[in-house]
Amino acid sequence: MKTPHLLYANEHGEVMDHPDLLAVGRTASYITDVPDEEWIPLPSGASLTWLPGTRAIGANETTGEFEAVGSEAYAVGALLPQGFTRLLLPGYVKRPNDDTTLPLFGYTAVGWQDGEIYVAAHPTDEPGPWDPSLIEERDVESAVQSMLAAHPENRLFEHLSSCALSYGCMTAKNTFVGGIEGALPVSSSCNAGCVGCISEQPDDAPFPSPQTRLNFRPSVDDIVEVMLSHVSRNPQAIVSFGQGCEGEPTTRFVDIVRSIRQFREKTQDGFVNINTNAGLTHGIKAIVDAGLDLMRVSTISAIDCHYNAYYRPRGYTLENVAESLSYAAEVGVYTSINYLVFPGVTDREEEVEAMVEFLRTNHVRLVQMRNLNIDAEYYLSKIPPARGDLLGMRSVIDIFKSEVPGLTVGSYSHVPA
């Protein structure tokens, strides 16, 4: 396809296409052309946003030179739904003397061509089950009302009702409408301090956390009631500990073990999953032994200095994470990583080599490509400078598939085939 034209916004956030400049992208802090084959139509469920504090950059249609658009023009980016991996950031630079730090979103390069919006993205997984436009809000509201009426004492259902109705969390909505994966947030504390944590940010952070962290300890009885309710409507459903609105679930591993045991005394239906940083290895081992089916480990790198700079782990190391993964795989748990990816960092040679080794050594079955939601300048200022050659995000996916036997690359948790 022909290179689309640049989209930019004025100071009111009104988006328009540029008559002469073509759309470009960005990788880490470098402006770059977008290979024509990397443009795809804007997917259903995606949205556009303008980027305050930025200047939009485009390419001169004749010379190919990169040019900043007039001083009143701001960059525009797309926010992608599950199922799509961002290949490049939008083309922009930060305005001098403007210390705006962008909120925690996954900004993606966009362009305009023949009346259509295009994005620099890769369709990595079947988007259907996670397309927010497929669930009617009124259906969620009525499902929430009937569930709360049926379980008036259950504080976990009550907490999840606000996640579903105010945050629009898909996993919380699923818990009420009976979608594939239901939510089981249980912990208000964490053994890490991620730079881009979505449930808790330090007071001096330049952006708020998009969600408020759980502030109570759901009881084992409430947890088991939510688990049973979810799989009773779909025996192939997944119930997941470790949600965006909580800390690290394994800080409550004793209660998770009790919940899984009580749940399995009542049914063999469904799959029990945990989304975790897997740093608390003895907790992970106890949960695995209690009957865990799936485990998704969140990570950003297999290189210690990068991992430590982003996760700021308290009392654990990447070695503990690896030990948790291998133990779970040995016991037959379907393991995956929730790989926080960022163009210009993830696709560095050294990152890819280290991650291929990590996936092989720890027998990981699935990589879930997760676009890292963060301001580029802020993230790059917090991690060690990247070194090796840039391979491109598209190549990262191909290398994982070719270099790690039996590995699946997707975007969300799947039950084992």
Ligand code: SF4
């Ligand atoms: S592991 Fe999760 S809850 Fe803990 S700091 Fe990181 S993102 Fe936040």
